[in-house]
Amino acid sequence: MMMHKKIVLVFSFVTLGLIAQNNTSYWQQKVDYTMSVDMNVENFQYDGSQELIYTNNSPDTLNRVFYHLYFNAFQPGSEMDVRSRNIPDPDPRVQDRISKLTPSEIGYIKVSSLEQNGSAVKYNVEGTVLEVTLGKAIVPGEKVTFSMKFQGQVPKQIRRSGRNNKEGVALSMTQWYPKIAEYDFEGWHADPYIAREFHGVWGDFDVTIHIDKTYVLGGSGYLQNPDEIGHGYETPGTKVKAKGKKLSWHFKAPNVHDFTWAADPEYVHDKVQVPNGPVLHFLYKNKKEILDNWKDLQPKSVELMQYFSDKIGKYPYDQYSIIQGGDGGMEYAMCTLITGERKFGSLVGVTAHEMAHAWFQHILATNEAKHEWMDEGFTSYISTLAMNEVMKQNNPNSLKGMYQGYMQLANSGIEQPQTTQADRYGHNSAYGASAYAKGAVFLSQLGYIIGEDNLAKTIKRYYNEWKFKHPTPNDIKRIAEKISGIQLDWYLTDWTQTTNIIDYGVKEVVENNNETTITLERVGQMPMPVDLYVEYNDGTIESFYMPIRMMRGEKENPIPAMQRTVLSDWPWTHPTYDIKISKPKADIKSIKIDITRTLADANPNNNSFSQ
Numbered sequence: 001m002m003m004h005k006k007i008v009l010v011f012s013f014v015t016l017g018l019i020a021q022n023n024t025s026y027w028q029q030k031v032d033y034t035m036s037v038d039m040n041v042e043n044f045q046y047d048g049s050q051e052l053i054y055t056n057n058s059p060d061t062l063n064r065v066f067y068h069l070y071f072n073a074f075q076p077g078s079e080m081d082v083r084s085r086n087i088p089d090p091d092p093r094v095q096d097r098i099s100k101l102t103p104s105e106i107g108y109i110k111v112s113s114l115e116q117n118g119s120a121v122k123y124n125v126e127g128t129v130l131e132v133t134l135g136k137a138i139v140p141g142e143k144v145t146f147s148m149k150f151q152g153q154v155p156k157q158i159r160r161s162g163r164n165n166k167e168g169v170a171l172s173m174t175q176w177y178p179k180i181a182e183y184d185f186e187g188w189h190a191d192p193y194i195a196r197e198f199h200g201v202w203g204d205f206d207v208t209i210h211i212d213k214t215y216v217l218g219g220s221g222y223l224q225n226p227d228e229i230g231h232g233y234e235t236p237g238t239k240v241k242a243k244g245k246k247l248s249w250h251f252k253a254p255n256v257h258d259f260t261w262a263a264d265p266e267y268v269h270d271k272v273q274v275p276n277g278p279v280l281h282f283l284y285k286n287k288k289e290i291l292d293n294w295k296d297l298q299p300k301s302v303e304l305m306q307y308f309s310d311k312i313g314k315y316p317y318d319q320y321s322i323i324q325g326g327d328g329g330m331e332y333a334m335c336t337l338i339t340g341e342r343k344f345g346s347l348v349g350v351t352a353h354e355m356a357h358a359w360f361q362h363i364l365a366t367n368e369a370k371h372e373w374m375d376e377g378f379t380s381y382i383s384t385l386a387m388n389e390v391m392k393q394n395n396p397n398s399l400k401g402m403y404q405g406y407m408q409l410a411n412s413g414i415e416q417p418q419t420t421q422a423d424r425y426g427h428n429s430a431y432g433a434s435a436y437a438k439g440a441v442f443l444s445q446l447g448y449i450i451g452e453d454n455l456a457k458t459i460k461r462y463y464n465e466w467k468f469k470h471p472t473p474n475d476i477k478r479i480a481e482k483i484s485g486i487q488l489d490w491y492l493t494d495w496t497q498t499t500n501i502i503d504y505g506v507k508e509v510v511e512n513n514n515e516t517t518i519t520l521e522r523v524g525q526m527p528m529p530v531d532l533y534v535e536y537n538d539g540t541i542e543s544f545y546m547p548i549r550m551m552r553g554e555k556e557n558p559i560p561a562m563q564r565t566v567l568s569d570w571p572w573t574h575p576t577y578d579i580k581i582s583k584p585k586a587d588i589k590s591i592k593i594d595i596t597r598t599l600a601d602a603n604p605n606n607n608s609f610s611q
């Protein structure tokens with residue numbers, strides 16, 4: 001009896017400990033989809049039924065739910081159309097093309113019935129969002145079933161999804177089904193489909209697609225009936241006998257937040273097993289001009305999968321598909337759609353980027369509308385490093401392009417903070433540089449602040465703690481803090497919530513009684529720790545490190561072979577800082593701030609002194 005009491009006590013301490021760590025304890029909704037669609041490949045229309053088991057893990061009672069009806073964006077006068085015709089630098093793929101779609105070319109999803117636990121509910125459509133008023137509220141912890149019938153039409157390919165893309169792929173079926181919106185600690189995320197991507201509820205998908213038997217499919221999930229389907233999915237040696245005009249492709253995708261597929265009657269289908277990893281599927285058009293590139297892509301894709309699994313965390317699914325389709329490159333659960341008529345380097349590059357998104361979006365599912373830089377930026381960071389290795393570029397500064405992209409933005413006059421909602425930037429180009437380049441620099445520069453080893457550990461722990469969840473900016477910041485012992489709130493807020501720039505300079509070098517005083521100045525608004533390198537005429541170099549006081553800690557010496565002096569903290573309020581060197585000025589050859597160039601100093605011209 002005593003033992004039992006002891007166990008109870010231990011458990012309650014553990015629980016208290018967990019609660020004390022977080023301001024609000026993390027929860028997320030769950031949804032399980034069972035869908036069946038019948039595709040008419042003549043007119044690109046499809047009939048669907050959807051049964052959705054929704055679990056309310058929130059502490060709130062829900063009176064309404066929302067669904068995304070993404071295909072409705074491809075209609076004249078939609079939010080996507082009007083926005084594209086009014087932004088100064090529209091996406092060249094969109095421009096005014098939506099406004100010219102005819103009724104047989106538009107996209108739509110029409111809901112013909114919707115029931116909650118067998119009773120009809122009221123709903124109305126507002127553009128790309130279905131607003132549902134529940135007959136009976138869903139209380140915390142409750143599970144309900146929504147049953148829906150819907151009809152869709154695949155739009156002429158404009159953006160991401162569609163029929164007959166410019167490379168002739170018949171069906172790029174992305175964002176194609178009624179998708180319940182995410183509800184989290186911030187409330188509903190029923191964002192209209194305007195330009196940017198998505199945020200969804202984690203769950204299991206069971207999808208059956210009935211389609212003309214000449215079509216070959218690829219997409220999210222695992223094919224359940226490969227020996228019935230054939231098309232290269234069958235067990236080797238199996239004789240596939242397809243009856244009737246159509247095949248029923250049955251997929252299951254566990255623990256994902258989206259389901260995508262593509263289909264074409266001319267797809268070649270290759271499979272490659274990654275050692276200790278997933279099977280890679282390649283689906284591409286049987287066109288002579290691209291065959292060599294798509295064959296050569298396969299071993300590179302194996303290396304990429306291994307690189308990301310090693311640097312971030314093991315790819316957790318048993319398959320990943322690289323599919324020709326879409327309008328560029330776009331990441332989806334367990335697959336990507338990329339255009340395939342590219343030079344080899346570009347084909348590997350787009351594959352690297354989209355595959356990295358398998359981690360930074362489809363495992364670590366940040367809300368892309370709010371934290372676009374965590375998704376595009378982290379992906380750009382890791383895929384750039386991966387390309388340097390896999391393509392043997394041997395570039396010691398492979399992220400230089402990311403820094404240049406950010407510098408251009410910082411000096412452009414159109415920069416907005418990274419916290420800007422992804423669809424509401426004044427310019428598409430400002431969104432792009434902010435999300436991709438400045439987002440990549442966020443991570444790279446974090447390595448400058450906490451040290452490269454700590455950055456590598458941070459990325460791995462971020463994966464382990466946040467896989468299959470929705471991490472926010474604070475979550476990666478907290479992990480970096482716990483790993484390094486350095487406080488980083490100032491970094492997260494200045495970098496992501498303002499457009500303050502970093503600009504440090506060597507102001508003056510003065511000699512007095514055989515002693516030299518180097519005065520540094522902070523010209524930009526954003527404070528950063530400074531690594532200063534002093535080279536003497538005898539060829540020796542030593543470094544001086546000035547943490548900013550708010551860090552409450554220091555990084556390890558980034559170049560252990562070099563003598564480093566850790567100086568007292570530089571409080572951000574102080575515009576200048578003096579360093580005394582007990583040598584005459586004539587002994588100094590040069591003085592440089594950050595020889596590694598990982599500090600995103602927007603004006604490097606004042607960073608050095610030499611004589």
Ligand SMILES: [Zn+2]
Pocket residue numbers: 353357375376379
């Ligand atoms: Zn991307």
